[in-house]
Amino acid sequence: MTTSNQLLKYSSFGLTGVLILALITATILEKTQDTTFVIRYIYGSPLFILSWGVVAVTSFIYLLKRKATKQAITFCLHLSFILILAGALTTHLSGIQGAVHLRQDATSPVTTFIVPDGDTPSFPFQVSLKEFCLEYYPGTSAPMDFISTIIINDGAKENHEGKVSMNHIYSYRNYRFYQSKYDEDCKGVTLAISHDPYGITITYIGYILLLCCILSFFFQKRSYFYSLLHHPLLHKAAVVYLLFSCYSVHSMKAAEHPETLPKQIAEQFGNLYLYYNDRICPLQTLAKDFTIKLYDKSSYKTLTAEQVLTGWFFYYDDWKKEPIIHIKSKDVQKLLGIEQGYACLSDFVDVNGYKLESAIQGNTEIKDRASIESANEKFNLISMISTGSLLTIYPYCKEEGQQVIWYSLADKLPQDMPEGQWIFIRKSMNYIAEMIAKKKYEEVNKLLEKIKMYQRKEAKAILPTDTRFNVEKIYNNINYNRPLAMFCITIGLLAFIFYCQRMIVQKSGNTRTNLLLNIVLAVIFIYLSTIIAFRGYISGHLPLSNGFETMQCMAWCSILLTFILQRRFSMAIPFGFLICGLTLLVSMLGEANPRITQLMPVLSSPLLSIHVMVIMVAYSLLAFIMLNGVTAIILRYFSKDSKIQIKRLQIISEIILYPAVFLLTVGIFVGAIWANVSWGRYWGWDPKEVWALITMLVYAFALHPSSLPLFRKPMFFHIFSVIAFLTVLITYFGVNFLLGGMHSYANG
Known part of the structure; x- marks a missing residue:
């Protein structure tokens, strides 16, 4: 390679590395400073x-020199x-936001309109708001869409009328209008404006060319x-030898529990409709969330979630003595005087009121404030x-x-509500409590049925279908991600250890074991497909x-990737178990109390x-490559x-790397198109975008192993794949969880 080529190569790859460091620095500074600071001094700097x-x-130039x-x-x-x-450069120089x-x-x-620097450039036309409409999901107060009808007066005899809503822009003479926010009285709106006819066009041409090249790349016959794919090492079979170990989930022994309703009666409560998380669902969903929030599990001892919820409601004096609230912080345990967590x-309350609140006032030695907030949340939830x-x-x-409004027992009811309806809402649950005290459970069933009949009569047009209602109940009963995660991790670790052992002693494996593990994977795949499909059907x-x-x-x-890859890459079997288990475990750690809510208007897009x-x-494929690197080490x-x-492991990783990087690239740019359609900019330097x-x-x-020879060395490649996964x-x-930003999922 000539000196000029080397100079071009080192300039290109070296400066790319410097830019990566600059991007990393910017995301850290944005956390310590603010977004305006990093945009001014880094992202927007000359x-x-x-x-x-x-x-x-x-x-x-390097491509041309190498005759690419x-x-x-x-x-x-x-x-x-x-x-x-x-x-992007054209947008930066000539675009207007x-x-x-x-x-x-x-x-x-x-x-006129306002731009970021405070100037007020003029439209080449006049614009006015004809109407603003805020649409809700049926029977809820969750916004479904924001629709603005605007009038454009361009000096012609007839005005132009256009609609602007979430994920739907209106464009006139290269001025693009996006829904941004609305006034509290719903009679005014703020629309985002974008005027960038050239930058967007050039960028979209780049996107289209990128997609076409990626699709064509895999059909090249004269490519690396x-x-x-046809490397001779791939045809030397390496079969995984694994030991299958039965996983048993530790269950609590049946123990004495506080008084509660019989299981069948509690289930009847779970069958009632409930307005929860801006949607209508079975009361069973609240019961499950409530129990998980308190006890980190969807059941307590031998009691169902419905029994736990109704126990707190109807037998409060008995349940307040039950050690059900899990407190992890040693500081909080010491404050409350409790043992074993x-x-x-009753530990929260003393004669002077809220014991924990009074104890922490002025106490500067307590460091674990998050646990205190968690304890407060549990106390308030029970209340x-x-x-x-x-x-x-x-x-x-x-x-x-008119819109249906849902009320609880503690809510103030409208004064103009019919007297009979008012009495039914105020007294029906008291009457049920009376029947429960007398253990007249047949009467309880009849009263619950009357409440459900009332619900159907009053909210018949907005209630979920019976099928959707029953599917959610099934979902609540079969969603056991935590034991499944531990099962997959256990099998994956055993499989990984014994596969490595077989490779070290250079012995082949047992095809029957592979078949058995594939059957287990198929069962898990069907299970996950079912609960994902159920969750999608429930949420809409x-x-x-x-x-x-x-x-x-x-x-x-x-x-799914395990089934695809294992034909030439038998190590995919333990990797599949490990990645599945770890991601399921993370899903439970990230959201111990998952919610199914209505989708925010801006998220209602197939592009997203x-x-x-x-x-x-792409992330799954990169995880396979990382585990492959660990195996090689x-x-x-x-x-x-x-x-x-x-x-051989390097060759397999390189094969996987191409679709992984290409899918990640496509995903990034599809997200950019969605952002451009949603709020008028395809890149905002958010930390998630940057990373x-x-x-x-x-x-x-x-x-680029031909340009960067180090990546031809197997061990360098494997060590890189492990480190790069960071x-x-x-x-x-x-x-x-650390840097934040509008893409953050930390709060579910």
Whole structure:
């Protein structure tokens, strides 16, 4: 390689590494400073922009020097990135971003809008708000869409009318209007404005070229990827020998429990409709969430969630003596004077009132404030259940066609409510309590049926269908992710250890064991498919809207990829178990109390679902590569003659790396298109966006072994794959729980 080529290579790859460090620094500074600071001094600085330009130019010249034009697809793939950067630069130099506030009661149309620097450029037309409409999910107060009808007066005889809603823009003369926010009285809106006819066009051309090149890449017959697929080492079978170990979940012995309703009667309570989390669901859902929140499990001793909830409601004096509230903090345990980590409600209260609150006032020695807040939350939750304020089971519709409002036992009822209806809502549960005290459970069943008949009569148009209602009850009963996670991790670890042992002694495995493990994987795959499908059916949208759901999706993807990869890569079997188990475990740690809620308006887009799904598949593939690297490192230090096996593992990882990086790239740019459609900018330098870009750039180094010879060395490649996976962990977990940002899933 000539000196000029080397200079171009080191300039391109070296400066890319510097940009990665700058991006990492920016996300850390954004946490310690603020977003405005990093946008002004890093993302928007001339040096940063110039660096990207130098990378683009040197990379393009380097491609020409190396005669990459002979490989048209590879050349066009790199050209697409240059076009995307050119589009971004054009947007930065000539694009206009701003906002305009419109009111229905305005006396005259608006002719100017505000841009970030405070200037007020003029429209080449006049714009006014005809109507704003806030739509809700049926029977709830959860917003479903924000719709603004605007009028454009361009001097013509007829005005132009357009609608702006979430994920639906209105464009006129290259001015794009996006729904941003609305006034409290719902008579005014703020619309985001974007005027960028050239930058968006260039960027989208880059996106289209990128997608076409990625799809075409895998069909090239004279490519490095094609040579990897036909490498002779892949045809040497290496079968995994695993031991299957039965996993038994530890269950609590039946013990004395406080007084509660019989199981069948408690289930009848769970069959009532409930307004919860801005939707209508079985009361059983609240019971399950309530029990998990208190006890970290969906049951208590031998009692069901419905028995726990009704126990606190009808037998409060008995239940307040039960050590059901799990307190993890040693400081809080000491304050409350409890042992073994479980507190009774009576431990929270003394003659002077709320014991914990009075104890922590002025106490500067307590460091674990999060546990105190958790204890407070549990105490307040019990209070809301015992007073009935969470039991919003009584719908009321003043007139047909009006919105249905749901009331709890503790809510103040409208003064104009019919007397009979008022008495029924106020007295029905008291009468049930009386029948329960007398143990007249047949009467209790009749009264519960009357409440349900009232619910159906008053809210018949907005209640979920019987099928959806019953599916949610089934989902509540079969959702056992935690024991499944531990099962998968146990099997995966045993499989991984014994596979490595077989590779060290160079022995083949047992095909019957592989068949048995595949059957187990198939059962898990069917189970995950079922609960994901149920969750999607219950919520009415693809279940990819929060951390819990995306981790479930990744677990599902890992098993699917195991079936695809194991034909040439038998190590995929233990990897599949491990990734599935770990992602399920993380889903439970990230959200111990998962909620099924209505989708926010901005998230109601198929582009977002594609974006999340594609990136989850990419992360799963990168996890396989990382575990492959761990296997190679173990072989290197425990086996004297493992060069061929380590090289084979490298080839497998390189094969997986191409679709992994390409899927991550596609996922990033699909997300950019969704962002552009939703709020007028395809890149906002949010920490999640930045770390996804960092991940893509880091792994992209490994796709250039001809230019970077170090990646031809098997052990360097494997060590790199293990270290590089840290960027994936930071992208998903570090951003979620440490760096924050609008993409954070930390709060589910």
